[in-house]
Amino acid sequence: MQVEERWKSVWLSRTQSDDLGPLAASGALQVLRAGALLDWERARELARVIFSFLFTLLAAGAGIQVLPEGTARYLAGLFAAAMLVEGITALIYRLRRERLRPEMPVREFVARAHRRAEEMRRLEAVSQLAVLVLSALALIVVLYGPTPAGERAMALDKVASMGILTALLLVAWLRARSFARSWQISRDLESCLQQLGE
């Protein structure tokens, strides 16, 4: 027991002499800086919701009004659907973002955080599946879709198809990355729950 007391005193005296680093300045100032970061993150989430719905409208409008009757028009429709999925996911995420009270005991906090992470993971799984299906349909459309008459229309159709397909695959990749992240978070919290004996 004497040895353990020695280790404890080594630990306590070491951390006592630590360089204060970020806590050397006023605590309130540090909070303001971190708070600004949080506002930026909230703004980013809100922007994601707004721009997803805007791109939905843009893609649908472009498909109907601008693009010739052909593959690109169908791809625009599929892209609009993918952006709609993205927007709905982001909106649900934003609405469901509740602040967990960090002053509760660790066990209770981790259990609640895990429940929420699981909800988000299931949401991400559904939206990822939806986007994957849309991407698969897009590839089929590219292979078997109609070609417009006229050289100019055909060229526009091909160029637009390439661009829209690239954008659609980018959305699919972003969804997959988002799902992987939510899965990792959920797994991490599950591991903590197991350690807590839940």
Added chain:
Amino acid sequence: MTAQDPRVSLFDELVTANRRRILAIARTYAPAGESSDLCQEILLQMWRALAGFRGESAPSTWVYRIALNTAITYRRRNRRRLEPHCIPLDQSRELEAPSDPGRQVLVLEEFLRALGKIDRAIFLLYLEDLSYRDIADITGLSEGHVGVRINRLRNAFRRLGCGEDHASRRKVEVGVAQPDAVR
């Protein structure tokens, strides 16, 4: 928010009185170079929770809970993984049992980082010289459960050969229960 704001005064008081604890937790849970980010996050959570602080629990308990909950669930804002130091302890390895305090602290830190997040919290609170009751209050576990966990961790630490007094350095075999490796 002005300097006369009672919330700011209370917040500064809490930070000043508990800065060592906050730093210890941030250094234990964040990789090198990221402890200041985690510190900021802990301070932010303390600020946001301040309205609900009514003194029902001791200030240190309140701070420990917030700091640990924040550290356990913390992820960098650019979403990179946070746990590069977590190493599985089921592999035997050799450690030197140091005699000087500086090296002893490194051994403690290495041992802590090799533990899972919850074991790390419990052992850190034990090193902070808290009673089993206080640790149970912070973690939400029963006192008996805390006692069992701490005994297991102490035994694991002793098996490293560092829990004994050594006149000279010698290498010891290490083999302890595998923690949850966070990937």
